[in-house]
Amino acid sequence: MAADRRTLIQQLAVLERLPVTTSATIERGRLSWTGELQPSPLSDTYTVHISYATGEKAPTVTVPRPELRAAGVESLPHVYTQDHLCLYYPWQWTNDKLITRTIVPWASEWLFHYEIWKATGTWHGGGHEPAAGAAAA
Amino acid sequence: MLDTTSELISRLLRDTVVELDIPLELHQAATREYERVGNWLAANADGHSGWVVHPQGSFLLNTVVLPAGSDEYDVDTVCRREITKESTTQAKLKHEVGDVLSDYIAAHRQLPDGPKGRKERKRCWTLGYPHSLRFHLDVLPAVANTDAGPTAILITDRELRAWQFSDPLAFAAWFKRQAEAEYVAKRLRLAEAARTAPEAIPEWEIKTTLHRVVQVLKLHRNEHFRDDLDARPASILVTTLAAHAYRGEQDLYEAVLDAVELMPQYVQHSADGPLVPNPVEPRENFADRWRHHPQLATRFFGWLEQVGEDLRDAESHRGLDKVAVRLSKSFGEHPVDKAVGRLGDTYRQTRENGRLGFAGTSGLLSTTGAIPVRNHDFYGDGGRP
Numbered sequence: 001m002a003a004d005r006r007t008l009i010q011q012l013a014v015l016e017r018l019p020v021t022t023s024a025t026i027e028r029g030r031l032s033w034t035g036e037l038q039p040s041p042l043s044d045t046y047t048v049h050i051s052y053a054t055g056e057k058a059p060t061v062t063v064p065r066p067e068l069r070a071a072g073v074e075s076l077p078h079v080y081t082q083d084h085l086c087l088y089y090p091w092q093w094t095n096d097k098l099i100t101r102t103i104v105p106w107a108s109e110w111l112f113h114y115e116i117w118k119a120t121g122t123w124h125g126g127g128h129e130p131a132a133g134a135a136a137a
Numbered sequence: 138m139l140d141t142t143s144e145l146i147s148r149l150l151r152d153t154v155v156e157l158d159i160p161l162e163l164h165q166a167a168t169r170e171y172e173r174v175g176n177w178l179a180a181n182a183d184g185h186s187g188w189v190v191h192p193q194g195s196f197l198l199n200t201v202v203l204p205a206g207s208d209e210y211d212v213d214t215v216c217r218r219e220i221t222k223e224s225t226t227q228a229k230l231k232h233e234v235g236d237v238l239s240d241y242i243a244a245h246r247q248l249p250d251g252p253k254g255r256k257e258r259k260r261c262w263t264l265g266y267p268h269s270l271r272f273h274l275d276v277l278p279a280v281a282n283t284d285a286g287p288t289a290i291l292i293t294d295r296e297l298r299a300w301q302f303s304d305p306l307a308f309a310a311w312f313k314r315q316a317e318a319e320y321v322a323k324r325l326r327l328a329e330a331a332r333t334a335p336e337a338i339p340e341w342e343i344k345t346t347l348h349r350v351v352q353v354l355k356l357h358r359n360e361h362f363r364d365d366l367d368a369r370p371a372s373i374l375v376t377t378l379a380a381h382a383y384r385g386e387q388d389l390y391e392a393v394l395d396a397v398e399l400m401p402q403y404v405q406h407s408a409d410g411p412l413v414p415n416p417v418e419p420r421e422n423f424a425d426r427w428r429h430h431p432q433l434a435t436r437f438f439g440w441l442e443q444v445g446e447d448l449r450d451a452e453s454h455r456g457l458d459k460v461a462v463r464l465s466k467s468f469g470e471h472p473v474d475k476a477v478g479r480l481g482d483t484y485r486q487t488r489e490n491g492r493l494g495f496a497g498t499s500g501l502l503s504t505t506g507a508i509p510v511r512n513h514d515f516y517g518d519g520g521r522p
Contacts, residue, residue, distance in 0.1 A: 037500030086517025105495035118458035124481025127515030
């Protein structure tokens with residue numbers, strides 16, 4: 001039996017208590033969260049934004065700062081169009097799951113592997129290996 | 138896990154030197170080879186006795202790093218003749234050893250892993266092997282020093298004048314004692330993991346923090362003096378001073394910083410000039426060259442300061458990619474790249490094993506993070522705007 005869907009209010013209540021949160025609101029049926037993540041002691045600190053409205057399949061995750069494509073980075077690994085982070089296979093996140101315990105840690109992990117990818121040119125975080133030239137999901 | 142900048146830098150430094158350390162199979166092949174040389178010499182050389190070949194230097198100390206700009210490891214050995222120095226001369230000894238090595242080559246040349254030739258160097262003979270073996274054997278002719286300890290030797294000097302005192306086996310034992318507690322504990326841990334007795338763990342499999350300190354210093358030295366080999370401090374000098382300076386630190390980054398700070402204190406100053414005595418054979422001075430070339434001492438101390446500056450600077454960067462760029466400048470791009478990739482693999486495996494946590498206070502990922510990171514797979518195709 002499928003678990004109960006979490007409401008936006010429930011998601012917000014838990015996100016608000018997360019210390020890395022800098023803002024968390026619901027406006028016109030859309031949950032909007034911003035937080036500061038530093039994935040490792042030697043990592044940069046990133047501003048991460050999550051946006052989610054009831055009825056949407058999954059939250060969208062973006063990194064407003066610092067610029068992910070700065071300094072010669074042309075194409076990013078594991079992103080959708082508009083550089084939304086691709087953090088999981090479509091069936092790995094369902095609306096009964098708390099964003100705090102899934103999307104937020106996964107975003108931090110994405111950022112960790114992003115820095116390693118920038119250093120080595122290879123994605124060491126695992127996951128789906130897209131075919132060359134595949135269309136964005 | 139890796140909760141501080143120091144722990145993370147230490148991990149990157151360790152994996153950087155691991156990348157250039159001698160691989161297991163190469164270590165075994167080199168060991169088999171010097172043993173074969175020793176056995177053959179003992180059975181076939183003139184007199185049929187009194188020929189012993191044993192390892193020395195970094196191969197014996199377990200502090201090997203791949204030489205800069207090479208893909209072949211140096212394996213240093215001693216060919217010790219059980220004769221007195223009065224019964225030979227330096228030139229005679231060197232030629233006798235050279236001659237028997239020629240015979241050895243002739244007897245083994247046809248084997249796929251056999252030696253292909255020999256070259257004469259200032260102090261030693263170098264045996265070359267098929268490129269695929271990735272090592273060469275340096276054989277240093279020596280006679281037993283009957284006036285000193287059981288492993289003491291006399292070696293030919295560069296100008297073939299006075300015999301030089303040395304004792305590589307006793308030095309290796311001294312070096313091991315400088316990190317004895319960690320050595321014993323590590324051996325026990327490895328034995329427990331392998332469900333065997335500590336004695337069954339080969340010595341060279343045990344790397345203490347001191348081993349890694351020496352490897353980090355040697356690698357930095359190789360890069361720093363890459364275009365100025367004449368000024369490059371000898372490994373034995375670096376190793377001796379680092380071992381003196383080692384205080385039992387467990388964190389590699391801290392240990393290297395402490396070492397470069399303290400190493401100059403162990404350079405003594407005598408009326409004849411600077412002195413870094415071999416701790417097991419005080420008649421051997423590892424800082425001998427500084428007496429005639431004082432500028433080399435200045436370069437050495439300048440290099441030690443540079444190591445400290447480079448490491449502190451790397452640690453001050455934020456962004457693993459930026460840290461990697463900084464470390465690459467000091468240690469070379471290839472090994473640092475591998476170390477950073479290995480760090481990524483470690484985090485991925487930790488999450489796959491369900492042990493990665495997330496700290497809600499910072500976003501930090503580690504095994505101590507309060508929120509377990511559920512397993513998942515990164516998706517997407519490298520999107521274009």
